[in-house]
Amino acid sequence: MVKRSTALLLVLSALALAGCSQQGPAATAPERAAARPSHVLQVRVPEGTTREQLGAAYGAPVLMFDAAEGYAVLGLSAAQASGPGLRTLSLAGTPESNLGAFSAGMTATVQGRAIWLKGDLGSWTAEGRAIWLKGQYSLIPENTLNFQTIRLEQAHTLAPKLGQGIKVAVIDTGVDLEHPAFAGSLAPAEEWRDFYAGDNLPDEEGVLGEGGYGHGTGVAGIVLQVAPAATILPLRVLGPDGSGDVLTVAQAIDWASAKGAQIINLSLGSAERSAIVQDAIKRATERGALVVASAGNENRPAISYPAHDMVSGGAGERSLSVGSVTTGWLKSSFSNYSANLELVALGENVYTPGPDGLLVSWSGTSMATPMAAGGLALALSQGTDVPLKDLTKKMAEKAYDVYNNGLNAPYKDKLGKKGLLNLEAFLKDVVK
Ligand SMILES: [Ca+2]
Ligand SMILES: [Ca+2]
Numbered sequence: 317m318v319k320r321s322t323a324l325l326l327v328l329s330a331l332a333l334a335g336c337s338q339q340g341p342a343a344t345a346p347e348r349a350a351a352r353p354s355h356v357l358q359v360r361v362p363e364g365t366t367r368e369q370l371g372a373a374y375g376a377p378v379l380m381f382d383a384a385e386g387y388a389v390l391g392l393s394a395a396q397a398s399g400p401g402l403r404t405l406s407l408a409g410t411p412e413s414n415l416g417a418f419s420a421g422m423t424a425t426v427q428g429r430a431i432w433l434k435g436d437l438g439s440w441t442a443e444g445r446a447i448w449l450k451g452q453y454s455l456i457p458e459n460t461l462n463f464q465t466i467r468l469e470q471a472h473t474l475a476p477k478l479g480q481g482i483k484v485a486v487i488d489t490g491v492d493l494e495h496p497a498f499a500g501s502l503a504p505a506e507e508w509r510d511f512y513a514g515d516n517l518p519d520e521e522g523v524l525g526e527g528g529y530g531h532g533t534g535v536a537g538i539v540l541q542v543a544p545a546a547t548i549l550p551l552r553v554l555g556p557d558g559s560g561d562v563l564t565v566a567q568a569i570d571w572a573s574a575k576g577a578q579i580i581n582l583s584l585g586s587a588e589r590s591a592i593v594q595d596a597i598k599r600a601t602e603r604g605a606l607v608v609a610s611a612g613n614e615n616r617p618a619i620s621y622p623a624h625d626m627v628s629g630g631a632g633e634r635s636l637s638v639g640s641v642t643t644g645w646l647k648s649s650f651s652n653y654s655a656n657l658e659l660v661a662l663g664e665n666v667y668t669p670g671p672d673g674l675l676v677s678w679s680g681t682s683m684a685t686p687m688a689a690g691g692l693a694l695a696l697s698q699g700t701d702v703p704l705k706d707l708t709k710k711m712a713e714k715a716y717d718v719y720n721n722g723l724n725a726p727y728k729d730k731l732g733k734k735g736l737l738n739l740e741a742f743l744k745d746v747v748k
Contacts, residue, residue, distance in 0.1 A: 353379070353391030356563050360591045361386050379563055380570070381480050385599060387398060387701040389563065389592055392519055399549040412592060414493055418584045419587045419684055420528045420558040421613045421620075427640065447544070456675065456728075458667040459541065463645045465662060465742035466687060470693055474743040479693035480494035484540065484579040485572035487687075488532030488566065490518040497669040503549040508703065510552040511564035518552035520671045528558025528713045530670040534678045535583045537668035542690025542739075545697070550578050554584060562586075566596040569607075572721025573600035578696055581610040583682035585620025592621055595630070601634035601691040606708060608689045610681035611639035611657050613650040617730070619657050619740040627656045628726065640664065640684040645718045651681055658712045661687040661737040691739045698747040714741040 361370060362384055365629030370388055371378040376396060376608060377404035380389035397411035447455040448469045463469070472478060490510065491498065502508075510518040524531030538549045543717055551568040554560040565584070572580050580600060586593075597607050612620035623637035637656065640648035640663030647653060670676030688711065695707060701709055718724050 325667055327657050333670060337370075342571045352561060353414055353563070354394040354439050354556055355376070355392040356592060357392055357396035357397070357411045358409050358595065359390060361388050368743040374636045378726060380567060380720055382570075387595065388725065389566065391563070396701075397593045407641070409591065412562055412590055413588075414562045416559040417586045417588060417590060418554070418560045420531045420554055420584050420585070422706055433543040439564045442541055444722075452571075453541075455541070456667045458665075458677070460551050462662045462666055463541070466691075470740035471542075471691065471743050472544075474740065475694035475698040475747055476509045477499050477545065477697040479546030479690065479695075479697045481545075482543065482579065482697045483547045483549050483575070483577045484539050484543070484581060484689055484693055485549040485568075485575075485577035486532055486536045486552045487550055487553055487568045487572065487579050488535050488581075488583060489522075489528045489530070489531050489554040489558065490520045491536045491548065491670040492530075492533045492669065492673075493517070493522050493550065495533060495537075495669050495671070495673060496550065497540065501540055501546070501548055503547050503575070503719035509568070509571055510551055511568050511571075512555050512560060518550040522556030524671065524674070525555050526732075528554055529556050529613070529679070530674075530676055531558060531583070531682065533671055533678055534666075534668040534702065535581060535682060538666060538686040539690045539693070541668065542687055543693035543697070544682045546693040547577060547723065548741060558583065562590045566592045569596035569600050573603045573605050577605055577639075579692050580605050582607065582622065583680075583685045585610055585612045585623055589621045589625065590606070591657075594625060597622055597635060601631045602729065603671050605634070606692050606704070606709075607635040608685050608692070609635065609637055610685040611654070612639055612652040613682075614649055615653055616652045617654060619652045619654045624654070624656050626745070627658055633705040634708065636688055636711065638681060638685040638688050639731060640679075640681045641718060641724075641731065645716065645736055647724055647727050650679070651684075653727045655730055656709070657730060657732055659688060659715055660735055661720065663709045691737060691742060695743060695746050700746045701748060702746045709744050710746050713738070714738055714745050 367381045376390040379391045446556045453460040453463050479507040553564040553568045609623040626635040626637045635656045638658040641649040661684035664679045665677050715734035716736040
């Protein structure tokens with residue numbers, strides 16, 4: 317019963333929004349509160365049990381349910397999470413704190429306005445190689461050194477399909493859906509989803525220069541600079557402050573793999589492991605997706621979750637953690653580091669689209685991560701004989717050695733076994 321009314325509320329909310337202008341409020345505060353439980357609990361679904369039966373047994377709304385996979389996620393109040401009732405049920409696991417567990421953790425510097433001239437926009441989607449002129453990345457010259465360093469021009473020659481036919485889910489603050497940089501590059505609108513607000517329009521919301529506003533737009537823009545013909549599936553899970561919940565991150569990962577995303581970009585993280593998110597990643601990888609996640613920006617000797625758990629295990633083979641170095645190959649002052657970290661890319665002053673037609677410079681491991689995602693899209697579009705489970709490992713193995721000559725000595729083996737993304741060496745090794 318509880319579940320039915322919640323679902324109905326969400327449906328009504330979505331229908332109401334469909335009639336609104338795109339600028340309209342997503343969901344009212346009470347609606348969002350109802351859909352944002354304090355805690356979430358993953359439970360096994362006994363064979364033959366329906367969603368309704370499960371909800372009735374626990375006395376809690378069932379927010380995720382997959383009978384075939386045998387799992388469900390319940391929403392709990394704080395009192396329920398700490399109360400004795402649930403714990404006496406043999407099916408119950410450990411409740412997880414849901415609210416704001418994930419963060420994009422970033423800094424942005426707005427650089428300027430009206431960079432996107434109509435005449436230049438074709439270069440985002442059509443002839444990607446034309447954006448390189450005599451070694452300069454002519455689309456955004458400020459990125460030339462960044463992209464020379466990861467050998468992007470050579471990568472575009474080695475993988476001229478440029479990501480064509482590869483869907484990259486960007487699970488983030490949303491995307492400026494109207495930005496000319498994304499014209500022709502977004503997945504069909506019926507696949508879009510805003511899990512944060514509970515509607516079907518994953519647009520950015522917020523104030524420029526504050527919190528996470530523009531973060532997802534920037535991440536998506538970097539994917540497309542690396543793989544200009546790839547398709548972006550925009551999924552919103554982070555609010556204007558850059559934070560998001562366990563439940564919505566897990567829902568978005570499930571959604572992305574259900575919509576056939578071959579690559580899932582998670583430029584977000586948490587200090588705590590979430591079994592619910594880890595299991596969603598496991599399911600997505602079992603369905604054929606590759607997942608990349610950022611290491612986090614606290615300059616800690618430990619990387620954030622879920623990146624932390626990507627180094628090993630079944631899902632680890634199809635997922636990749638990414639930190640950040642400078643164009644001089646030194647660890648970025650903010651980048652977390654760990655023996656668990658598999659790769660670093662460039663996460664400082666990366667120029668990319670911002671909301672409202674802006675060009676924005678971002679710094680953070682969030683911006684290094686989509687360089688790896690784009691590189692995987694290049695490989696997949698071109699075709700590879702390397703088994704999918706070995707592809708991210710190859711990317712890490714073919715990286716530049718950032719420890720040569722005592723470089724990064726304090727972080728030896730904690731910026732990846734080798735280190736810095738080298739798209740040319742990677743693609744030479746893996747494409748047909
Ligand atoms: Ca929305
Ligand atoms: Ca891995």
